[in-house]
Amino acid sequence: MKLSLGKWLLPLYSVLALIFLLVPIVYTFVFSFNDSVKSNIVWVGFTFDKWANVCDAQGLCAAFATSILVGVVATVIATVLGTLMAIALARFRFRGRSAISLLLFLPMATPEVVLGAGLAAQFLSAGIPKGLGTIIIAHALFCLSFVVVTVKARVASLDPALEEAGRDLYGSPFQVFLRVTLPLLLPGITAAALLSFALSFDDFIITRFNNGGVETLPVFIYTAAARGVPAEANVIASAVFLLALVLVVVQQLTSASRRKRLAKLG
């Protein structure tokens, strides 16, 4: 019998690849239940303690709160600026449009270490002290391009006839934008905001150059890595992971049911 490539080999390979992707996640989750004292490398025994007393690890919860704060503020800045730019780029023709697209692509094509060092050099020469503010500025910068790309795709797929209908019904341009365009763009904007928050929340490479002693969650983990990361960090990471997973599954299910509804209508 001829070995059929598509029949068994490919599914098997795919499953193995997915398992490979999941190994560190399972490891992190399992070791969040480890009854370790300081460093969390050797399995000691099973416990719920770390989940019950997450904030016992010194500085961990403060770092987590800082990460959330930075993520929210940077996301708001990047989402507002990025959405406006995306609408302009997708809806208007003007000179310099391709130059602006290139300018938006460049931060994504620049290695993070260069973005981080560049901003740090800038803050240094301008005499701006590093801290929470500089972290937020840096995060909003690298999120901006991703927001524009995500929202632009949504604007481009929008049917202009819907906005025309709004204008035909004597809506002012502002009303049309607020009551027609914005609601239609909302799924794209939400996706962009979530992506932006995720990027900010996990960033270390750029943060390292601009944090000036302020600890975000990744900074906490990096500092702890030299002497051993406490199991409580695994607890927070696992909890965030589960939350994100639920969000994605809900989003997938709602978009699937929306598609089904639309299929029924049309």
Added chain:
Amino acid sequence: MAFAAFGTSAAPVEQAPRRKSRIALLLLAPGLAYLALFFLTPLVSLVMTSFQAPVEFGDVGQYQPAFKVENYAIVVEAYWPHFLRAFGYAIAATVFALLISYPLAYFIGVKARRWPLLQALMLVLVIAPFFISFLLRTLAWKALMSDESGIVVFLKSLSIIPEDGHLTGTAFSVIFGLTYNFIPFMTLPIYTTLERLDTRYLEAGSDLYASPASTFWRVTVPLSLPGVVSGTLLTFIPASGDYINASASFLGSAQTQMVGNAIEANFISLLNYPEAAALSVILMGVILLLVALYVRRTGTEDLL
């Protein structure tokens, strides 16, 4: 949720008339100001810093504006192995990530079409690593590859690695970590192009008596090329500037330091800003050059 950002091309934009460009300018102004202030100016600042010279009789970390071009010669002389390692490791990681990702993306995008639920589930699994800290993921591999771990004991018993050998702190572990961390960035863009692949083209190939292999190489691969190019760039660029995987407290050692580690050490520990800046400028220049060559060679300029 992250798919859109990895899409290789948006739906065609309908040709809007050249109207109300004042409104467009108004919408763009805040974002452009932000990019000018915090992206372009820092790049200029970086170039200027790279020419600075130490203040005479000054403290460590004190520099003054100058035109010290030698900074570039100094860093190339001191750090050329770091550059070689950075690009060597990044290329290796990109190739391995492609080898792992392409079949996976093909299965999800083409074979799993009949089962939308399976497709959605597999996609969620591909992006799952994004939801857990990048640093913790890398530390998990470090623990799994540590000398006390079962994997190393097993490999030693098979004499695959020598008795006094290690897995962590080697070129292998750094490339392994880079490959692992960037697989989702490779898989998603390839998936988005394969998902749109019209399978009737494949049937046409077999109708014309092409073997499955030649249909694959002459139909599927060219059609998915934009995704492959995006994926390789999304892997290669961040991998070549990475300093986590190669760091000694993660998967690397003093012998595996990449140029990112040199930039980090010079900027943050040694306070040698001009050398860190010169390294950054060279890194960015080489990357832009390589990307331009690559994109031209694969004929996918319109992706940018």
